[in-house]
Amino acid sequence: MNVQTEKILKYLPYRLSENIGDYLTKYPGVSESVTEIRLHASAPASITVNGVNIIDICGVYRCTPDEIHSTLIKLCEDSVHTYENTIKEGYVTLDGGYRIGVCGSANTVDEKVNGIYNISSLSIRIPHIVVGCSRGLLPLILSNGKIRSALIYSPPGVGKTTLIRDLALTLSSKKSPLRVSVVDSRREICIGDAFRDCIVDVLTSYPKAKAIEIATRTMSPQLIICDEIGTYDEAAAILSAQSGGVPLIATAHADCLSALKRRPNIGLLTDNDVFDICIGLRRDAGGCGFTFDAEELK
Amino acid sequence: MKYIGAVMIFFTCTLIGTYAADRKKRALDECRAFLDMMIYVKNQIGYFSAPTKEIYRAYENNILEDIGFLPAIRSCGNDEVYIDAFVSAFDSIEPKLSVSPDIKRLIRTFGSEIGKSMQPQQMKTFDFCIDNMNEREKELKTQTQKDVKLCRVLGISAGAAAVILII
Numbered sequence: 103m104n105v106q107t108e109k110i111l112k113y114l115p116y117r118l119s120e121n122i123g124d125y126l127t128k129y130p131g132v133s134e135s136v137t138e139i140r141l142h143a144s145a146p147a148s149i150t151v152n153g154v155n156i157i158d159i160c161g162v163y164r165c166t167p168d169e170i171h172s173t174l175i176k177l178c179e180d181s182v183h184t185y186e187n188t189i190k191e192g193y194v195t196l197d198g199g200y201r202i203g204v205c206g207s208a209n210t211v212d213e214k215v216n217g218i219y220n221i222s223s224l225s226i227r228i229p230h231i232v233v234g235c236s237r238g239l240l241p242l243i244l245s246n247g248k249i250r251s252a253l254i255y256s257p258p259g260v261g262k263t264t265l266i267r268d269l270a271l272t273l274s275s276k277k278s279p280l281r282v283s284v285v286d287s288r289r290e291i292c293i294g295d296a297f298r299d300c301i302v303d304v305l306t307s308y309p310k311a312k313a314i315e316i317a318t319r320t321m322s323p324q325l326i327i328c329d330e331i332g333t334y335d336e337a338a339a340i341l342s343a344q345s346g347g348v349p350l351i352a353t354a355h356a357d358c359l360s361a362l363k364r365r366p367n368i369g370l371l372t373d374n375d376v377f378d379i380c381i382g383l384r385r386d387a388g389g390c391g392f393t394f395d396a397e398e399l400k
Numbered sequence: 401m402k403y404i405g406a407v408m409i410f411f412t413c414t415l416i417g418t419y420a421a422d423r424k425k426r427a428l429d430e431c432r433a434f435l436d437m438m439i440y441v442k443n444q445i446g447y448f449s450a451p452t453k454e455i456y457r458a459y460e461n462n463i464l465e466d467i468g469f470l471p472a473i474r475s476c477g478n479d480e481v482y483i484d485a486f487v488s489a490f491d492s493i494e495p496k497l498s499v500s501p502d503i504k505r506l507i508r509t510f511g512s513e514i515g516k517s518m519q520p521q522q523m524k525t526f527d528f529c530i531d532n533m534n535e536r537e538k539e540l541k542t543q544t545q546k547d548v549k550l551c552r553v554l555g556i557s558a559g560a561a562a563v564i565l566i567i
Contacts, residue, residue, distance in 0.1 A: 112480055112481050113481060172483075175483060175515065175516055176481050176482075176483050178515070179451060179452070179453060179482045179483075179515075180452045180453075180482055180483050180484065180485060180515035180516070181450075181451040181452045181453070181515045182515055182516060182517055182518060183445050183449050183515065183517075183518060183519045183522060184449050184450070184451045184515075186449065186518050186519055189518070217518050217520065217521075
């Protein structure tokens, strides 16, 4: 069984964990392709394999609200308060790059989420290191030996993070490695020991805008990699960093280029020629590799 | 021979009195030690949102160390799935504790809330438990002072009475 998947099973309700274990033993090839495990209060749990959601995991298992809560406590290592700020943002990131989406009922004060109660769903995203998956991307972002700024887009769950993780690994660890600054706000990109042979500066848990500013100002990077941009602050910081001439590879959620450009803050960046190229990301038919839809912006 | 026996009986009674007094004092010491830890945990969570594992690893207290609570709680850090360290460590040493069942219940309530919810909810439970523990500690302190005196006086008096009877 895949080590990353096996590790997370220990935290799940016992019977669900057993069901998933049995399922992965029954279909041995599937284990490497499990991207998500989703728990719902009083509704069926599911696993996502190559984008397909499976409910019948050696039987249908419905978690009780208590099981959901105790799973979150286990995942937070008995320290829910430590993750309070990110839980309010809807997620928890654990060592090893696991991201757990958390939703329930929000307690709001002045439009700000003050707390979450009655947690009803957990979406556990299992990180994958797919060595070489960015090979097809390199010819698109390299031009005359220089790296061009690129915006990679796709709907959630296609593999943007996996792709830029491999890109950061590839560019910062080959024979003539580049100084890469990775803005890893959610601790998802630089996981485990994968980056120990790389010259990567990792800015973890900073607000993205601040991280981009710091990386540009203090780390003299040759490339900045940033996952999931979208807010106005991030767009403003990127604009400012771009005037410093540092190429940027960023990702954003969108299912097509027009939808991407319609997002106001992304539109601000594309209108200001921050990116040389926009690259749409799709899974191959078999679900094992990526297909890139590139569109030159300049 | 009679005098030696009388002296021995006197010392034995005095020692029994002192031992009983120490046991009373031990309950107060344990109560204070847990109260200190509860305040420490509350501050670490309230001000720093520190992970519980780190809180327990950094905390030092001779009494809790001697009764095996801190070693037990730290050993939970090696568990595959880390949960309920405080309560399981507390349960493992509970029979050895000298504090009253009432105080034990407060400590357990406090422990079972650590890390289980967001900070404001935890703080409410912590404040409730700490306030109650403070009251218990004050009561226990007054009671212990009386009991210690009583135990010592009884020990010495019993010893003296026995000596007089023998002589």
